[in-house]
Amino acid sequence: MPAIKTPIPSGVNAVTSFDEREVNAAVELLRNPSRLFRHRGGEPTNADLFEKRACELTGAKHALMVNSGTSALTCVLAGLDVGPGDDVIVPAYTYIATAACVMNVGAIPILAEIDDSLGMDPADFERKITPYTKAVIVTHMQGVPSHMGALREIARKHGIKVVEDCCQAIGARYNGVYCGVESDAFAWSLNYFKTITCGEGGVAFLSDERGFAKAVCQSDPANLMWKSGLIDENTKPFSRGGYRISELSAAIARVQLEKLEGIVAKTRALKKRLLSGLNAPKNYTLQCVGDPEGDAGISFAVIGKSPEQTKALTVALAEEGLRVGSAYNEGFPDRHIYAYWDSLMEYGAPTAAGYPWKDPAYKGEVKYSRDMCPKTLDILNRCLRVGIHFGMSETNMDEIAQAFNAADARV
Ligand SMILES: Cc1ncc(COP(=O)(O)O)c(C=O)c1O
Numbered sequence: 001m002p003a004i005k006t007p008i009p010s011g012v013n014a015v016t017s018f019d020e021r022e023v024n025a026a027v028e029l030l031r032n033p034s035r036l037f038r039h040r041g042g043e044p045t046n047a048d049l050f051e052k053r054a055c056e057l058t059g060a061k062h063a064l065m066v067n068s069g070t071s072a073l074t075c076v077l078a079g080l081d082v083g084p085g086d087d088v089i090v091p092a093y094t095y096i097a098t099a100a101c102v103m104n105v106g107a108i109p110i111l112a113e114i115d116d117s118l119g120m121d122p123a124d125f126e127r128k129i130t131p132y133t134k135a136v137i138v139t140h141m142q143g144v145p146s147h148m149g150a151l152r153e154i155a156r157k158h159g160i161k162v163v164e165d166c167c168q169a170i171g172a173r174y175n176g177v178y179c180g181v182e183s184d185a186f187a188w189s190l191n192y193f194k195t196i197t198c199g200e201g202g203v204a205f206l207s208d209e210r211g212f213a214k215a216v217c218q219s220d221p222a223n224l225m226w227k228s229g230l231i232d233e234n235t236k237p238f239s240r241g242g243y244r245i246s247e248l249s250a251a252i253a254r255v256q257l258e259k260l261e262g263i264v265a266k267t268r269a270l271k272k273r274l275l276s277g278l279n280a281p282k283n284y285t286l287q288c289v290g291d292p293e294g295d296a297g298i299s300f301a302v303i304g305k306s307p308e309q310t311k312a313l314t315v316a317l318a319e320e321g322l323r324v325g326s327a328y329n330e331g332f333p334d335r336h337i338y339a340y341w342d343s344l345m346e347y348g349a350p351t352a353a354g355y356p357w358k359d360p361a362y363k364g365e366v367k368y369s370r371d372m373c374p375k376t377l378d379i380l381n382r383c384l385r386v387g388i389h390f391g392m393s394e395t396n397m398d399e400i401a402q403a404f405n406a407a408d409a410r411v
Contacts, residue, residue: 002319002320002321002403003320003321003322003399003400003402003403003405003406004320004321004322004399004400004403005321005399006393006395006396006399008322008392008396008400009389009391009392009396011389011391012192012193012197012389013193013194013195013263013267013298013389013390014192014194014195014196014197014256014263014390015192015197016389016390016391017196017256017259017262017263017390021255022252022255022256025046025251025252025254025255026248026251026252028251029046029247029248029251030248035247036246036247036248037247038065038226038244038245038246038247038250039225039226039227040247045247045250046247046250046251046253046254047065047245047247047250049250049254050063050065050203050250050253050254050257051063051064051065051203053254053257053258054203054205054257055205057178057257057260057261058178058180058181058205059177059178059181060178060180060181060186060205060207061205061206061207061208061209061212062205062206062207062208062209062212062215063203063204063205064203064204064205064206064212064215064216064219065201065202065203065245065250065253066201066202066203066204066219066241066243066244066245067200067201067202067243067244067245067246067249068189068191068200068201068202068243069097069165069167069187069188069189069190069191069194069202070097070100070101070104070189070202071202071204071219071241071243072167072187072188072189072202072203072204073097073098073101073137073163073165073167073187073202073204074101074104074105074218074241074243075204075215075216075218075219075241075243076101076163076185076186076187076204076205076206076215077101077102077104077105077107077135077163078105078214078215078217078218078240079185079204079206079208079211079212079213079214079215079218080134080135080161080163080184080185080206080211081134081211081214082102082105082107082134082135082161083105083106083107084106084107084355084356084359084361084362085107085132085359085361085362085363086107086108086132086133086134086135087102087107087108087109087110087130087132087133087134087362087364087366088102088107088108088109088110088133088134088135088136088137089109089110089111089112089120089125089128089129089133089135089136089137089160090102090109090110090111090112090136090137090139091111091112091113091114091119091120091137091138091139091141091376092111092112092113092114092337092338092372092373092376093114093118093139093141093336093337093338093376093380094137094139094141094165094336095139095167095168095335095336096335096336096341096343096344097167098137098139098165099111099338099341099344101137102137103356105218106355106356106359106361107134107356108132108356108357108362108364108366109344110128110130110133110366111128111338111368111372111373112124112125112127112128112136112373113373113375113376114373114375114376114379114380115147115288115375115379116285116287116288116303116379117144117146117147117287117288117289117290118141118142118144118287118301118379118383119138119139119140119141119144119145119146119147120136120138120139120146120147120151121375122147122150122151122154124375125151125154125155126154126158129154129158129160130364131363131364132362132363132364133158133160134160134161135160135161135162135163135184136151136155136160136161136162136163137163137164137165138151138162138163138164138165138183139164139165139167139168140164140165140166140168140169140172140179141168141169141299141336142168142169142298142299142301142385142387143168143169143171143172143195143267143295143296143297143298143299144169144172144287144289144295144296144299144301145169145172145173145174145179145289145290145291145294145295146290147290148164148174148179148182148183148290149175149290152182152183161184161185162183162184162185163183163184163185163186163187164179164180164183164185164186164187165186165187166179166180166186166187166188167187167188167189167191167194167202168189168194168195168298169195169296170188170194170195170196170260170296171195171196171260171261171263171264171296172264172294172295172296173291173293173294174290174291174294175291175294176293176294179294180205181205181207183207184206184207184208184211185204185205185206185207185211185215186205187202187203187204187205188202188203188205189201189202190202190203190249190253190256195260195263195264195267195296195298196253196256196257196259196260196263197252197253197256198248198249198250198251198252198253198256199249199252200249201245201249201250201253202243202245204219210232210234210235212230213230213231213232213235214235214238216230217231217237217238217239217240217241218238218240218241218243219240219241219243219244220241220242220243220244221239221240221241221242222239223237223239224237263390264296264297266390267296267297267298267388267389267390268295268296268297269297270297270388270392270393270394270396270397271295271297271298271300271388271397272297273394273397273398273401274300274388274397274398274400274401275300275401276401277397277398277400277401277402277405278401278404278405279405279408279409281302281404281408282408282409282411283304283305283309283310283312283313283408283411284302284303284304284305284309284310284313284382284384284408285302285303285305286301286302286303287301287302287303287383297388298387298388298389299385299386299387299388300385300386300388300400301383301384301385301386302383302384302385302404303379303382303383304382304383304384305382306382307381307382309382309411310381310382310383310384312411313384313407313408313411314384316406316407316408316410316411317384317403317404317407319407320402320403320406320407321403322386322400322403322404322407324384324385324386325384325385325386325387337376337377337380338372338373338376339370339371339373339377344368345368345369345370347368386400
């Protein structure tokens with residue numbers, strides 16, 4: 001009898017938490033369409049209220065809602081003065097947007113290996129620093145905080161700004177503090193797949209007021225028309241972007257933000273339940289989670305001792321009724337793995353001038369190849385993961401643990 005007896009509900013974390021409140025928020029706004037624009041004047045709009053509440057909840061200083069996580073990361077980099085001639089270190093395992101936002105501001109992404117936290121390897125981060133490194137973007141993949149203590153210390157020693165890509169880690173904490181708040185800046189994505197969602201959306205958070213003003217300039221060409229008083233005499237306004245959030249999205253996101261703590265409390269408890277049901281593993285180790293209390297609990301990942309054992313474990317898990325996603329299948333283009341970022345590997349540029357690589361401002365010599373981060377590929381080749389979401393139950397967790405125990409005993 002396979003260990004999985006109860007159907008595991010499919011679904012994506014945030015959407016499984018939707019109810020009448022999201023519907024009512026959208027309908028209410030549609031009944032009052034004169035309020036559909038985010039810079040409406042008069043009463044604060046949904047976007048204004050979301051930004052205020054997100055700062056209260058997280059402890060961040062400044063928040064700007066935009067139309068995607070990619071836009072939010074781009075605004076953050078502009079806010080930190082990153083531009084042509086600079087390089088920015090990003091992990092080799094993250095969504096491709098983490099590298100794309102660097103190119104959006106004309107800078108060069110440099111890839112660093114991950115370790116068994118599935119986040120950036122601090123030692124490789126330090127090795128990859130060049131004379132041109134202005135910032136590092138640390139991604140907390142699947143809700144698990146990276147080794148922020150070590151990464152921040154290295155960045156501080158070298159005078160490098162720290163950005164946390166929290167697009168997959170909304171609600172995660174590090175040492176009790178919301179991920180990102182103790183760094184120079186961070187970003188959330190509110191796209192369909194994230195912990196809270198409004199379909200598409202993003203939030204840029206910055207600790208410094210001047211940086212925030214620049215992020216606002218990056219977000220909207222007419223920024224000064226909408227947000228007067230932000231730019232001081234030391235900051236020259238500029239026009240970029242076109243990243244304005246829709247009020248309809250912001251209205252839904254406000255409801256979701258109020259649910260965030262409850263969603264994460266549930267996923268965290270589910271993951272703890274799963275972990276408590278596991279026997280001591282033979283053929284795998286658990287993903288290293290530096291701060292288990294801060295883990296958002298949306299993913300359970302294990303790392304097999306060899307690729308062969310991992311394959312055998314996958315087969316045995318399937319026999320137990322559990323299909324697990326393996327992070328790196330050769331030939332399966334998971335865009336979270338750098339080797340599949342064709343556009344970057346091939347130095348793709350919008351024009352023949354080949355910017356940002358051929359920008360005369362850039363004095364470095366970055367080279368990309370599909371095997372340039374072998375440690376990352378080796379770890380991902382041995383990594384199996386199960387997504388956890390709000391719609392799952394304790395029974396699901398118990399049975400998943402039993403499936404791992406049975407499969408591990410058989411391999
Ligand atoms: C780690 C990471 N960074 C950035 C992004 C970009 O967010 P968006 O899709 O909202 O632009 C995502 C979204 O999938 C992500 O997972």
